[in-house]
Amino acid sequence: MRLRNIPRAESVLEACKEVVKDPESLRGDWNQTFKKEQPLHIEIGMGKGQFLLTLAAQNPQINYIGIERYSSVLLRAVEKFQELEAEGKAPANIRFICMDANDLPTVFAPAEVSRIYLNFSDPWPKARHARRRLTSNEFFKLYDQILTADGTVEFKTDNRPLFDFSVEELETSELFVLDQLSYDLHNDSTMNQGNIMTEYEAKFSSMGNPICKLIAKRR
Incomplete structure (x- = not known):
């Protein structure tokens, strides 16, 4: 599958604090990046993020991580999160990782x-x-x-x-x-x-x- 490269993707992801840059360092202690220690759910291949962002908003008692392999795809989800953030509606219980599922x-x-x-x-x-x-x-x-x-x-x-x-x-x-x-x-x-x-x-x-x-x- 050929994806269109979006030049700004890397800089936007780098600037977003909800995008975890060194996920291996949190292995076994993911709750430290969230405000509360609670069950962790992940979506592999989160696409534009509508599904996981909605889940996170509806279930503050669960921590969520959205995983995407391609930065140009993850960009869409992060931008959707930032739109919610600007409106004061972004869920606090969600993080993002740009990684390959083989590395879980x-x-x-x-x-x-x-x-x-x-x-x-x-x-x-x-x-x-x-x-x-x-x-x-x-x-x-x-x-x-x-x-x-x-x-x-x-x-x-x-x-x-x-x-x-x-x-x-x-x-x-x-x-x-x-x-x-x-x-x-x-x-x-x-x-x-x-x-x-x-x-x-x-x-x-x-x-x-x-x-x-x-x-x-x-x-």
Whole structure:
């Protein structure tokens, strides 16, 4: 996937105090960067940030970290945060990291994260790239290293082949088990309760695409 480089991205991220510049130094002690010691939830591939910013505002009793690999993408979320900040509405319980998801165990200690959100992740459609998918068993092994004993992974997508792949991975996983599943989230009265839509979710749903969601928990 080719992304347009935004020259100002690096300087904006560097100037924002909510963007953690040296995340490895906080491994095992992430609560020190927040005002309160409370459960930690992370979103991998947070995109423009609507989902996590809304969650943080609604749940001040939880600390949130949004992770993006590309600075030009993370820029959008940070700018949205800064807009809220200018209005006096920015949540205090959110931080941002520009990093690759493969490095999760170097940034978070065992049992430090309570929940992981994956929303409309890159499908990596070619079979030879299957291990790069964030719902592959390769990544579930990483999640297992940082989640609490009762930790969960929540995944949403409109990409049915990717969703089917994710379900199949969980069926063979020795570390995680499928807890909840819906192939049409917005018409599922149970799983859709309290659902917060991402930008992609709103777009694809308006096009008539059913949204799939699963929740996986550790064995």
